[in-house]
Amino acid sequence: MREIKFRGKELKTGKWVYGFFCIDGDGAYIINDTSEGIRGDCINVDRDTVGQYTGLDDKNDNEIFEGDILKFGLIKDNFVEVVFGETGFNSEETFNCIGFYLTNHNEYGMGFNWLKWQQNISWEVVGNIHDDPELLKKDKEQTT
Known part of the structure; x- marks a missing residue:
């Protein structure tokens, strides 16, 4: 639990x-x-x-909270924000979910539920949106 x-x-x-x-x-x-x-x-x-603990830890055993900024280990300087709320995707049908998900702030604007599905990937907490908002701005600048 x-x-x-x-x-x-x-x-x-x-x-x-x-x-x-x-x-x-x-x-x-x-x-x-x-x-x-x-x-x-x-x-x-x-x-x-205020942010809630996701129940998951990063590759360094740091707790991951809502509002944290994570670095995705497979892509250089790709930062995503941990968000709680409604998200979804379209395929043949629209699926909406409520929970923790990841989003980035670049032109591709992804929102995905990989946080739980991809626990074995090298997520690393590198900051949070309150203390380190420049990380998300840096990511956006690199992709535009």
């Missing part, structure tokens, strides 16, 4: 914090878990930075 956890950037320090996610009015909070299994601190985070 997949571990359910979230991360978000703390409003006070800008540091990443990990744990359970909750919303209270206009506030967004990460409740970090403790080694004793009891509720830890309730930390106010920037709601726009």
Whole structure:
């Protein structure tokens, strides 16, 4: 079974914090878990930075979260973003799925569900859309 956890950037320090996610009015909070299994601190985070753990790790055993930027090991400087939402593709029929998927921001504009299907491929977390947005811009510039 997949571990359910979230991360978000703390409003006070800008540091990443990990744990359970909750919303209270206009506030967004990460409740970090403790080694004793009891509720830890309730930390106010920037709601726009909150992302869920996919349940998968990259080739270096780093956890992969929504909002991460992954490098696809078989193609030089090809970066994709981990997204949660609805995606689909057309063949003879249209298939729509909801879940984690990968998308790039270049002219080819792919959206695909390879994250789960291709676990054996050399995905590597190289950043995230909040701290390293230039990686996706660099990828777009290289393909145009």
